[in-house]
Amino acid sequence: MAARVQAEPFDIAAELAGFGAGAGAVVTFSGLVRDEGGRLLALEIEHYPGMTEKALQAYGEEAARRFDLADWRILHRHGRLAVGEPIMMVATAARHRGAAFAAAEYLMDWLKSRAPFWKREIGPDGAGAWVEARDEDEKSLARWQG
Amino acid sequence: MAARVQAEPFDIAAELAGFGAGAGAVVTFSGLVRDEGGRLLALEIEHYPGMTEKALQAYGEEAARRFDLADWRILHRHGRLAVGEPIMMVATAARHRGAAFAAAEYLMDWLKSRAPFWKREIGPDGAGAWVEARDEDEKSLARWQG
Amino acid sequence: MPLDVLWFAWLRERVGQPRERIETEAATVRELVAELAAMDQWHAAALADLAAVRVAVDQELAELDAPLAGAREVAFFPPMTGG
Amino acid sequence: MPLDVLWFAWLRERVGQPRERIETEAATVRELVAELAAMDQWHAAALADLAAVRVAVDQELAELDAPLAGAREVAFFPPMTGG
Numbered sequence: 134m135a136a137r138v139q140a141e142p143f144d145i146a147a148e149l150a151g152f153g154a155g156a157g158a159v160v161t162f163s164g165l166v167r168d169e170g171g172r173l174l175a176l177e178i179e180h181y182p183g184m185t186e187k188a189l190q191a192y193g194e195e196a197a198r199r200f201d202l203a204d205w206r207i208l209h210r211h212g213r214l215a216v217g218e219p220i221m222m223v224a225t226a227a228r229h230r231g232a233a234f235a236a237a238e239y240l241m242d243w244l245k246s247r248a249p250f251w252k253r254e255i256g257p258d259g260a261g262a263w264v265e266a267r268d269e270d271e272k273s274l275a276r277w278q279g
Numbered sequence: 280m281a282a283r284v285q286a287e288p289f290d291i292a293a294e295l296a297g298f299g300a301g302a303g304a305v306v307t308f309s310g311l312v313r314d315e316g317g318r319l320l321a322l323e324i325e326h327y328p329g330m331t332e333k334a335l336q337a338y339g340e341e342a343a344r345r346f347d348l349a350d351w352r353i354l355h356r357h358g359r360l361a362v363g364e365p366i367m368m369v370a371t372a373a374r375h376r377g378a379a380f381a382a383a384e385y386l387m388d389w390l391k392s393r394a395p396f397w398k399r400e401i402g403p404d405g406a407g408a409w410v411e412a413r414d415e416d417e418k419s420l421a422r423w424q425g
Numbered sequence: 426m427p428l429d430v431l432w433f434a435w436l437r438e439r440v441g442q443p444r445e446r447i448e449t450e451a452a453t454v455r456e457l458v459a460e461l462a463a464m465d466q467w468h469a470a471a472l473a474d475l476a477a478v479r480v481a482v483d484q485e486l487a488e489l490d491a492p493l494a495g496a497r498e499v500a501f502f503p504p505m506t507g508g
Numbered sequence: 509m510p511l512d513v514l515w516f517a518w519l520r521e522r523v524g525q526p527r528e529r530i531e532t533e534a535a536t537v538r539e540l541v542a543e544l545a546a547m548d549q550w551h552a553a554a555l556a557d558l559a560a561v562r563v564a565v566d567q568e569l570a571e572l573d574a575p576l577a578g579a580r581e582v583a584f585f586p587p588m589t590g591g
Contacts, residue, residue: 145305146292154363157313159291160306160383162376164591167303178590179517181583184567209590217300221591230308230387230508231419237306238380241591247569249583250590251517263518266587273377310508324507325434327500330484355507367508376591387508393486395500396507397434409435412504 134197134205136189138180140212145222148208153226156203158233162241163222166214173216174255180211181249192243200236202227207240209250242274280343280351282335284326286358291368294354299372302349304379308387309368312360319362320401326357327395338389346382348373353386355396388420426450428493430461432471433502436478439471454480455489457499477503509533511576513544515554516585519561522554537563538572540582560586 145163153159166176189207197205202225209221221244225236244250252264291309299305312322335353343351348371355367369386373379390396398410428449432440451457462472472478480487481500493499511532515523534540545555555561563570564583576582 146295149292153309153311155311155314157311159309159311162380163299163305164376165299165301165303165305167374168301179520180590181514181516181564181567181585184564184583187567228313230310230384234308234380234384234387238376241376241380245591246588248590249516249564249585249588251586252589253517263586264589266589270591325437326507327431327433327481327484327502330481330500333484391508392505394507395433395481395502395505397503398506399434409503410506412506416508 134193136186136193136207136209138182138185138189138209138211140210142214142218143208143210143222145219148206148222149224152206152224153204156226156233157228158230159224159226160230160233160237161222161224162237164220166216166218166220168216169254172254172256174257175216176214176220177253177255177261178211178214178220179251179253180209184249185209185211188248189244192240192248196225196236196240196243199239200225200227200232202232202236205236205240207244209244209248211250213255239277242270242277245270246274280339282332282339282353282355284328284331284335284355284357286356288360288364289354289356289368291365294352294368295370298352298370299350302372302379303374304376305370305372306376306379306383307368307370308383310366312362312364312366314362315400318400318402320403321362322360322366323399323401323407324357324360324366325397325399326355330395331355331357334394335390338386338394342371342382342386342389345385346371346373346378348378348382351382351386353390355390355394357396359401385423388416388423391416392420428457428496429498430457431498431500433500435503436471436501440467449493451493453489453493454482454487454491454499457493458489471501479504511540511579512581513540514581514583516583518586519554519584523550532576534576536572536576537565537570537574537582540576541572554584562587 204226206224223240227233253261255261350372352370371382399407431444514527545552
């Protein structure tokens with residue numbers, strides 16, 4: 134039942150130690166920096182200190198209520214991330230798999246479109262373009278509403 | 280891209296080392312033995328050696344085609360499993376999260392209802408009842424067809 | 426033809442053994458089921474409720490009407506409960 | 509009232525600073541936007557396309573019509589791209 138924001142890399146495996154014991158079903162999602170066919174050298178992630186932590190905690194608590202989770206975890210990095218490094222992860226634990234899967238997707242949809250992070254792509258020449266939000270992510274979030 | 284059946288416990292964390300590097304999105308599901316409020320001491324899982332391995336490999340390959348996976352892994356145990364131990368896991372890696380989530384759910388639905396495993400619940404008195412298949416699992420599988 | 430018949434989970438317990446080799450001329454799974462059920466009360470008990478029985482022919486899931494020509498191994502078991 | 513205004517991502521780059529303290533009597537976010545856009549060409553550039561701007565009042569996402577009474581911190585930024 135915890136959200137964390139940090140610059141340091143993390144080890145998905147280590148984060149999962151002991152997670153969800155007794156729950157039956159555990160789902161994890163992790164996002165890694167893709168190399169985009171050599172176009173990308175790194176990602177730079179800006180965030181809103183203070184708001185970020187509060188938003189992640191609120192989304193986690195909402196997911197726990199909505200899907201009756203036994204446990205949840207959200208971890209998101211900021212700063213410069215090299216290709217192949219983990220960007221973030223969510224983990225959900227529930228009695229049955231349906232709830233664990235749904236809660237992980239729900240959290241991802243909120244994270245993608247409502248958590249105050251902004252990604253910039255750093256190419257081999259050092260120049261960086263801000264990543265644009267995808268319509269698809271907004272649609273994905275809309276399915277949980279109403 | 281591998282399916283494995285074994286009696287030995289496994290470490291979810293260790294199984295994930297290096298999995299999905301370069302893929303962007305990694306989803307894992309793991310199932311653990313629930314204690315069912317003290318009613319359960321252990322699970323005993325019977326399987327069909329030979330058919331099991333072939334079935335898991337076939338479901339994995341079908342998921343890889345259907346969801347364009349960069350990688351996948353299925354691991355399922357048999358024999359006697361104590362409360363809290365991992366029963367099985369699937370991991371899927373794809374470019375975007377939608378495909379990785381869908382493929383993991385697809386694999387779970389096939390595993391639950393079409394892979395030749397049978398669970399027996401061992402209670403504190405040693406007696407064991409075979410777990411009955413759930414209608415819900417059959418319905419969950421049906422959504423992928425047609 | 427010679428055929429290996431395999432039993433799993435509570436079907437295995439009712440039949441009393443995990444596998445047996447039989448001689449049969451059954452053309453389909455359904456004909457084989459009738460032959461097996463006629464063998465003794467234990468086989469009859471295992472196969473009493475076919476709605477609760479699943480079948481694999483040579484390690485592939487199959488229907489009751491599946492042909493047995495060339496088959497070497499037929500398995501009977503309850504609905505699976507893996508995962 | 510004194511108000512901290514924060515800028516993130518390309519809005520920060522256009523404005524040229526991550527935060528500033530201003531004095532304002534704006535009653536809503538929309539009124540604040542108008543005041544800020546009138547300050548100089550850089551603020552105007554940052555706020556030129558409001559469809560591409562998101563707002564948080566005291567670290568909660570808010571609409572343009574949200575009231576500012578009692579607010580201490582307003583942040584402007586592009587649509588989020590986390591995860």
